Amino acid sequence: MDTSAATIKKHRMTRRERMDVVGFFAFASPWIIGFILFMLIPMGTSLYISLTSWNLLKPPKYIGLENFQTLFNDPLFYKSLGITLRYTLMAVPANIVLSVLISLVLNKNLPGMSVFRTIFYLPSIISGVVIALVWLWMFQPDFGILNNLLSYIGIKGPMWVYSEEWALPSLVLMSLWNLGTNIVLYLAALQGIPTEQYEAAAIDGANGFDKFWNITIPGISPTLLFTILTGVIGAMQTFTQAYVMTGGGPNQATTFYAYYIYSNAFKYHKMGLASAAAWIMFFIIAALTLLILKSSAGKVYYDGGEDGEIL
Amino acid sequence: MNKTKRMTFSRFARKYLGKIAVYLFLSVLCFGMLIPFFWMISTSLKKPGDIYLLPIKWIPDYLDFSAYTKLHTQFNFFLYLKNTVILTAVNIFGYVLSCAMVAYAFATQRWKHKNKLFLLIIATMMLPKDVTFYPQFIIFRMIGWYGTLKPLWVPAFFADAYQIFLLRQFFLGISSELRDAAEIDGCSRFRIFWNIYLPLSKPALATSAIYVFMYHWNDFFKPLIYITREQNRTATLALMYLRSTQDVMSSVPSQMAGAVVLALPCVLIYYFCQRYFIAGQVYKGTK
Numbered sequence: 001m002d003t004s005a006a007t008i009k010k011h012r013m014t015r016r017e018r019m020d021v022v023g024f025f026a027f028a029s030p031w032i033i034g035f036i037l038f039m040l041i042p043m044g045t046s047l048y049i050s051l052t053s054w055n056l057l058k059p060p061k062y063i064g065l066e067n068f069q070t071l072f073n074d075p076l077f078y079k080s081l082g083i084t085l086r087y088t089l090m091a092v093p094a095n096i097v098l099s100v101l102i103s104l105v106l107n108k109n110l111p112g113m114s115v116f117r118t119i120f121y122l123p124s125i126i127s128g129v130v131i132a133l134v135w136l137w138m139f140q141p142d143f144g145i146l147n148n149l150l151s152y153i154g155i156k157g158p159m160w161v162y163s164e165e166w167a168l169p170s171l172v173l174m175s176l177w178n179l180g181t182n183i184v185l186y187l188a189a190l191q192g193i194p195t196e197q198y199e200a201a202a203i204d205g206a207n208g209f210d211k212f213w214n215i216t217i218p219g220i221s222p223t224l225l226f227t228i229l230t231g232v233i234g235a236m237q238t239f240t241q242a243y244v245m246t247g248g249g250p251n252q253a254t255t256f257y258a259y260y261i262y263s264n265a266f267k268y269h270k271m272g273l274a275s276a277a278a279w280i281m282f283f284i285i286a287a288l289t290l291l292i293l294k295s296s297a298g299k300v301y302y303d304g305g306e307d308g309e310i311l
Numbered sequence: 312m313n314k315t316k317r318m319t320f321s322r323f324a325r326k327y328l329g330k331i332a333v334y335l336f337l338s339v340l341c342f343g344m345l346i347p348f349f350w351m352i353s354t355s356l357k358k359p360g361d362i363y364l365l366p367i368k369w370i371p372d373y374l375d376f377s378a379y380t381k382l383h384t385q386f387n388f389f390l391y392l393k394n395t396v397i398l399t400a401v402n403i404f405g406y407v408l409s410c411a412m413v414a415y416a417f418a419t420q421r422w423k424h425k426n427k428l429f430l431l432i433i434a435t436m437m438l439p440k441d442v443t444f445y446p447q448f449i450i451f452r453m454i455g456w457y458g459t460l461k462p463l464w465v466p467a468f469f470a471d472a473y474q475i476f477l478l479r480q481f482f483l484g485i486s487s488e489l490r491d492a493a494e495i496d497g498c499s500r501f502r503i504f505w506n507i508y509l510p511l512s513k514p515a516l517a518t519s520a521i522y523v524f525m526y527h528w529n530d531f532f533k534p535l536i537y538i539t540r541e542q543n544r545t546a547t548l549a550l551m552y553l554r555s556t557q558d559v560m561s562s563v564p565s566q567m568a569g570a571v572v573l574a575l576p577c578v579l580i581y582y583f584c585q586r587y588f589i590a591g592q593v594y595k596g597t598k
Contacts, residue, residue: 020421023500027342027416028362028425030409031432034469038436042446049449056452102340106447112334119341122348125577125588127529129547130570133554137563145350149366168575177347190485237441244551258441265445266536282442289437 050275060272067276079236079252080260081284087168087256088235091175096227099179103186104216117187121180129241135174136161136245161246167253171241182227186220193219221300227294236285257281315409349573355567362563367537378564379572385554388569390542391549395528398463398545402527403520405467410474410519411512415504417475418482419490423452429479436472452524458539467523474519481515492585518587521580 025032050067052060071077102120106113123131138144139160147157160170197215206214217224239258242248248255248263255263261281267275349369358375361368364409384390417429451462458519485508493503509516534545544552550569556562 017421024416024420024422024425027412027420027500028428029466031413031470031472031475034466035407035431038447038450038466038469039443042443042450045453046446046449060565061554073320101345102337108333110330110333116337116341117343121588122385122581123577125525125581127547127575127577129529129531129551130351130573131347132565133550134347136554137354137567138347138350143363144363145346145365145367147367149346177344188367226387233439237439239441243535244531244554261441261445266446271449275449278442278445283443285439 008245013191014256046275046278049272050279052272054271055269056271057210057269063272069122070273071152071277071280076252076260077256080255081259083168083253084236084257086198087172087238088232090169090172091235092228092231094172094176095182095231096224098176100186100220100224102179103183103190104212106183107187107190117183120183123178124180131174131177132238132241132244135177139170159215161254162250164251164253167246167250171236171238171254174241175235182231185223189220189223190216211261218301222302225292225296225300228296229289232288232292233285236288243269316456343495349499351567351570355564357564359564380566382568382572386549386565386569387589388546388549388554388572391544391546392572394543395546399524399527402467403462403523405464405517406471406474407520409468411478411509411516412504413470413475414478414482415508417488418479419503419508420500432472432475436476444532444536451537457537458538460538460543462537463533471523474522477513477519477522478515493545499547514587517584521584523588525577525582528573584585 049060051064052061053063053066054060081239104277106117106120138146139162141157141159141162142149144160146160150157158166161167193215197219198211201215210273238257239262240252240255241260242256246254257277258281261274261277264270264277324578334467353368353370355378356374356376359366404417407489417425417432422576429548447462456462456465489507490503493507498506519578529547530545531547533550534548535551538544540549546569550566553562553566553569
């Protein structure tokens, strides 16, 4: 009797349960429909388009893996990847070291810190186009404020984004204006480290560096991992600076990979090639993400499992 | 005597030198951080010819607002600003409403596989924007939305993973007893959502709205791709086109004036709603 009742219960939902499921899907439908319409179908279609030749005017023509071959034979493909990786390797570590340093200082309980925090955060609320235009005008070699400042200490400033050699470092420098987001995250993480840990370490005679290395770094390690991941993913997709400031130049020195895809799609109208290039970008970013997650395994400390839990 | 004096000095040093170093370090860095803002405002208030005077004038001799009036008279900037305002408003409305609905489904409704589905939402958060962008463009192009404003606002009504995540977390914090009591009183699911959950979640909805505002107010890439007609341009797009006007000489102060006009609402909202900002940021980071 009991078991049969249980099986019936298993197979037949009560009216209430059915209504629950209907309710769930009614409320969740915007995302489900959106996921299918704006994610699944487009990604599937673009997978097919990457195997075609399509100039947006005539219908796409199937050409197999030719797009990938064309990309792998294009020197600019490798150059743009190299530029993007170099930029990422310069900008992300510099950003993280600086923001950790500043957060450590801001975390001291001194008056006026909130003013400094606000100033550091300000650049991160401003449009990329605004930032690009303002910095372009700052980089102006003769009338810009940067070379003017340098001239006060007797240095003749470089040509910044207008020279092949300096263009990429200039954009790295510019990216360091935007530390606010990370600083806010590190400050929140620092405040989550129990002060008793530092007190105990002080009793054991630990010096400042010991405390930093053995308490602070493990304490903020989940945040560090998060900022490294978002930093790398963001830097790999750098586009606005190249589009607005340099047009990928001078002499292709700032042709980022995202700009390379964009040019293929909208300058040369090679949509199939651009789709193939975008899929390569997907696999590169996925591989980098896995690499970072793998190499961080065992080095990131989640406190009580609370932060790591998603559900 | 001498010994005590030295001791007081070292005590003084220990007490204040560290603090002085901290303030010095932060002041120098913040000075650097403020230079771009200063240069932007200062240039926007110069007469076009004056920006090419040497030595450079950090502060203009007198304030000249012609760059701002030119934005309106010569570059039609307020039309583009209006476009941005409308698009941003529709996006805020769409995202906040749809994300709240979906978040409500995941936080309160019962379906046995809903946690697995939620993991899928989290997974889409990890997808780089570029990776979904080109596929979307292809689809929008195929269904004839290219050249219209639809790609810039229709997706708003189909929710966004990050906002869903944020709002769901907030909804989970609302006592389920409240919901049970309302159910017993015969409240429909929708009324519980509309009359109980939404009013109780104003801080989370505000955080979400601000996040959407910042993103769409500042967005450049999508307008660049989808907007083909001049009268549809958003302000960020118009600002970019200011760069390529013939009259470069006079356009720099106007570029900077446009930059000020675009940045100002963001700064104001940040100033007045700081706590919502930080909440959203930190949430994102500790996910």
